Amino acid sequence: MQDLTHIQFCTATCRCTATADLLSSATTKYQVGGASAPAGVTLLAGADRFATMKAVLKSLGAI
Structure with a gap:
């Protein structure tokens, strides 16, 4: 049997x-x-993937 525990971290x-x-x-x-x-629902988005990631990090208080 295959170990599928890592799949829980997959976004999908x-x-x-x-x-x-x-x-x-x-x-x-x-x-x-x-x-x-x-x-x-709060939308975290930006003009591109980098701006979107910045919005996510900002909401977490990381930046």
Whole structure:
């Protein structure tokens, strides 16, 4: 049997495993990238991938 524990860190896998219960219990919700976000979700985006990453790091207090 193949060890698949590393897959939990894959963005696509995390997105697929986020359940409705988990999302509804979150106090702060973010969407990374895109032109708009649904109501109640903070959009972290920039003009390009570097500006988007800067927005993410800034929201985490890393910069």
